[in-house]
Amino acid sequence: xxxxxxxxxxxxxxxxxxxxxxxxxxxxxxxxxxxxxxxxxxxxxxxxxxxxxxxxxxxxxxxxxxxxxxxxxxxxxxxxxxxxxxxxxxxxxxxxxxxxxxxxxxxxxxxxxxxxxxxxxxxxxxxxxxxxxxxxxxxxxxxxxxxxxxxxxxxxxxxxxxxxxxxxxxxxxxxxxxxxxxxxxxxxxxxxxxxxxxxxxxxxxxxxxxxxxxxxxxxxxxxxxxxxxxxxxxxxxxxxxxxxxxxxxxxxxxxxx
Numbered sequence: 368x369x370x371x372x373x374x375x376x377x378x379x380x381x382x383x384x385x386x387x388x389x390x391x392x393x394x395x396x397x398x399x400x401x402x403x404x405x406x407x408x409x410x411x412x413x414x415x416x417x418x419x420x421x422x423x424x425x426x427x428x429x430x431x432x433x434x435x436x437x438x439x440x441x442x443x444x445x446x447x448x449x450x451x452x453x454x455x456x457x458x459x460x461x462x463x464x465x466x467x468x469x470x471x472x473x474x475x476x477x478x479x480x481x482x483x484x485x486x487x488x489x490x491x492x493x494x495x496x497x498x499x500x501x502x503x504x505x506x507x508x509x510x511x512x513x514x515x516x517x518x519x520x521x522x523x524x525x526x527x528x529x530x531x532x533x534x535x536x537x538x539x540x541x542x543x544x545x546x547x548x549x550x551x552x553x554x555x556x557x558x559x560x561x562x563x564x565x566x567x568x569x570x571x572x573x574x575x576x577x578x579x580x581x582x583x584x585x586x587x588x589x590x591x592x593x594x595x596x597x598x599x600x601x602x603x604x605x606x607x608x609x610x611x612x613x614x615x616x617x618x619x620x621x622x623x624x
Contacts, residue, residue, distance in 0.1 A: 368422065368447045376426045377401060385449045387479055387496075394485060394496050395571075397441055402431035402611045403490045404568040408555045409621045416548050418443055429612050431568065435551045437488030438473045439544050445485075451478040452485075453541035457523075460533050470542075470550040472535055484514060484523075490569055491576060492523075492534065499539075508575060508587065566622055568611050577610050579603070582623065584610075599623065 374380070377396040382389040407414055414436065421436045422443075431437070442452045453476045458466040475485040482499035486492060493505035493512040504513040511526040512534075522536045554560045569578035575587040584595045584606055597603055600623045607613040 368418075368443055369426070370444065370447050373422075373426050373444050376429065383448060385451075385479065387483065389448075390445070390450065390477060390479065390483060390485070391495050393441075393445070394487060395494060397437075397487045398494055398571040399573065400570070400612075401425060401437065401487070402568050402570040402613065403433065403437065403488065404431040404611070404613070405433050405555075405562045405566055406430075406568060406613070406615065406622070408562050409566045410615075410617075410619075411621070414551060414555050416544050416551055418544070429614075431570070431611070431613065432488070433554070433562065434473045434486075434488030435544075435547050438475050438486065439547075441485070441487050442475050445475075445477060452476070453478075454544065454547075455537050455539065456542055456546070457535040457537035459535045466533075466536055468550065470547045472537075473547055474535075474537060476539065476541070489534070490567070491571075491578075492525075494571055568607060568613065570611060579606055579610065 377400045379393055379396045381392045416435055416439065418440065421440045424430045425432055425440055442454060445452045455474050455476055456470045457472040457474055458469060459471045460466055476499060477483045477485050483496040484499045485496050494507050495505045497503045497505050497514055499514065501516055502513065504511055509527060513524050513526060515522055515524060517536060520536045520538050523534045524531045525534055554562045557563060565581050567578065567580040569576060574589055578585045582597045584597060586593045597606060600619045603619055603623055607615060
């Protein structure tokens with residue numbers, strides 16, 4: 368872990384001492400600069416939960432990743448900077464209203480004067496860390512993300528004028544990175560995984576989000592939305608480079624075809 372190089376990657380030049388303001392700034396900078404993406408899956412590149420490989424991908428090659436890569440590596444950065452970090456396992460809400468299996472998703476718990484929930488690997492979700500207690504919340508683009516207890520578990524809900532929708536449920540139980548490997552393999556190989564059915568590259572911006580998903584470029588800004596359909600491999604390559612800083616070698620036919 369080269370902390371200085373990682374911090375340059377996320378364009379962070381703030382306080383280095385563990386504190387809630389530093390955690391907030393680091394969380395934001397990571398979300399603004401490192402895209403949530405699963406491009407390796409349709410391109411047939413295996414994803415291994417090896418921190419040196421993830422560091423090389425995200426920091427040196429300036430790629431993004433999905434939850435295990437993003438939160439796994441961000442947790443290592445925080446630990447190297449002196450934060451106390453634990454990996455938690457979450458079960459993501461399915462379309463039928465149920466929840467997926469254990470280790471379906473990874474999020475982080477960071478202990479400061481009080482515990483915080485950190486998640487830079489869920490895509491469209493909270494931007495600032497959330498205080499880990501009942502009612503801890505963040506407000507993003509007209510949506511409120513709130514943490515509430517649910518029996519022996521906790522749940523992250525998204526609220527708007529239509530009501531509340533659970534995003535995932537989790538337990539306050541720490542796990543090592545190796546515990547997530549089986550589900551990491553599932554998500555990149557199983558036809559039942561949503562990551563094998565579609566591809567995405569998305570990052571938060573200070574006033575919204577920019578997303579490239581299955582040839583559709585979607586930009587949300589101050590509650591407004593613009594959508595453009597891309598048509599060629601050149602369009603996709605240019606969009607990945609200009610909007611996300613992602614350069615891919617070889618053919619992109621598996622993305623555009």
